[in-house]
Amino acid sequence: MREGRIVNEVFWIRSFACLAVAVIHAVYTTLENYEGVISQLDEYILITIRFAAFFGTPAFVFISELLLARVYPNALPEDFFWKRVQYLLLPFIFMGIVFAFVTNDNWSDIGMDALLNVFAGNYTGYFILVIFQFYLLHYLFHRFLRKSDPKIILPAALLINVGYLACFNFIAFPENTVGAYMWERGYWLLFVGWIFYFTLGYYCGLHYPLIKEKIAHFKWSIVLLPLVSFIIMVFLVRTDLLTTVSSKRLDNIFYTIGVISLIALATHRFEKVPRPVLFISKHSFHIYLLHKIFLYYLPTIPGMPPLLYFVLALVYAVGTSILVSHILSSFRWSTYLIGKKLPVPNLIKT
Template sequence: MSKNKLINELFWLRFIACLAVVVGHAIQTSESHFLPDDSALGISAEIRQVIYLSLLFGTPVFVFISEFLLAKSYPVNVPKGFIKKRVQYLLVPYLFMSVVYAFIEAEVWSVKGLSLEIAMNIFLGDSTVYFILIIFQFYFLHIILNRYLNKWSPKVVIVSSFIINVVYLSIFNFIKSPDTVYAQYIWQKGYWIPFVGWLFYFTVAYYCGKHYSEVLKFLNRHRLFVIIMPVITFMLVLVVSKVLVTVPWSSKRIDMILYSLSVIFFIIYVTSKLKTLPSIVMFISSYSFSIYLLHKAFLALIKVMHPPEWIGMYVYIISAFILSLLLSIIVSYFLNRLSIGKYLVGAIKIYKPKANYKLEEKKVS
């Protein structure tokens, strides 16, 4: 078995997805800061809405990458201590940041209020770091289903998972919730957590990781289709957003499935043609997990500071984006210099740009 090498395209995926998530949340922060009439009306608001919708592929990309790497790195069995290591470097930061966001999001800092907020964040994924719970479900799915997915027809599995995924999301996208507090919470955000809502990403990522060289060949054969699909699927997103106004503006929508996958394949295709990998791409990619964990905390701090209205919405968005990105990197860097830091805000690994990391197929005996 040859040593598994890194893949340029994954650096680009992480880089682009990370920036998309931070920009999207910066837009949300600015919308809540400025007056409602300024954020809800006019051509300027329409432009922001289009930009925001176009960036909602960010979280699906991170979810996709997690299973892609798992299938690529461990095509037969995961190594001993696999779950223990993930608990240390993923679940512990999840627990820590769930507490941090409980203090940020709690309306009243009381024992009861904070305890409830912490419990909801940890057990219900009621904070911005919820995606870690999805990734952990993918780990267990991979361990349980790997032997079967190796035998079953990829086409049948992918099509079946797509149908299941669409039916599941359709329930919460299009059916009104029962008139109870618990049901309304599930319909609002509780349905995000079960893996069923992300199943299509799992199966596609699994087979892409297993057969990446074949995937690249497929993308090259159908390059015109790969190039135009993000445009076509995003037009669908815009139509759904304007016509079906009850559908939430989030990455957990049925139209986002096709849009997110089309963006993923477009990025893979385009970046696979590039001969070099910029240092900034590797740098941001290396910090992407910490940025995802921390950036919204700094956006909350920026919001509390109440910048003057005269700076304008777009200056505010750009400033909030840059500040939250830089502060996340700085805090992660200094905390990682402490032995405990990587267990709080995620470990960072800086890759040197001297090599052009390319795929080397893993041979399985």
């Protein structure tokens, strides 16, 4: 990353977003392993934690486009797509096959799941397919976005995003196989469901100094936004008005933007990013791609309270992902299987 265009807040947002994704799956593993024996209170606490972490994946879309607009304001480098194929798409394909082996025990199911994982994003790595769509959109439309008025583009993108998600959040799926798949997870893969994060990220990257000033000026609104939006989200869940349990809830758009803004507000005065934050940011792609595999093998621990088990699952998932990526990094070919460590200031050569 070009030194003059480093955005310190991105390291914080990426680290929190990466850990949030791991939190979601650690909660899922805990609820699954304690099914039938967990108290109602513990279950509510874990579900609330899971909903609070739903900002994770959308935040990655936002910061990916923010960095593109910030680092490459005029044009993408010639080798841009080839590098992404090597270090994002190839690991996506490899890990899709690995997930198929991990979650099945016969060759027929392994083969079918491998195809679904690779071509339909049927595992955690689906996010990479979404990101590639936005790489292409950036390449095709960044000049249009640059010349357009964000006061028009951003509300339009928000309406499109909300309308798209509302269709899948509120309308019952058609009684056929294709409809059932699209309503269950297929709609996650289309860029339309993430378009507001993309456009907002673009304009934030393009006008980054101005955005920092606005964040400081509207600090109390920024503090309130994630709190109010999360309360609304919990209300909609508790009243069964919106039952979707994923980051693709339409109300999660406002919560995610609130959390991103709050993180930026809380960290924008730091002259240097703490080394632990840089460390997590550096390994964020490995954590994102690998952690769920290790959770799959985490057994139930008799007598351990569910909340303590959740903490253990989170630390275990993050720790093993970093450890395995560190071991494999000694082999040059590992970057084509699990991706590269992300560059960070002062830690690039470590």
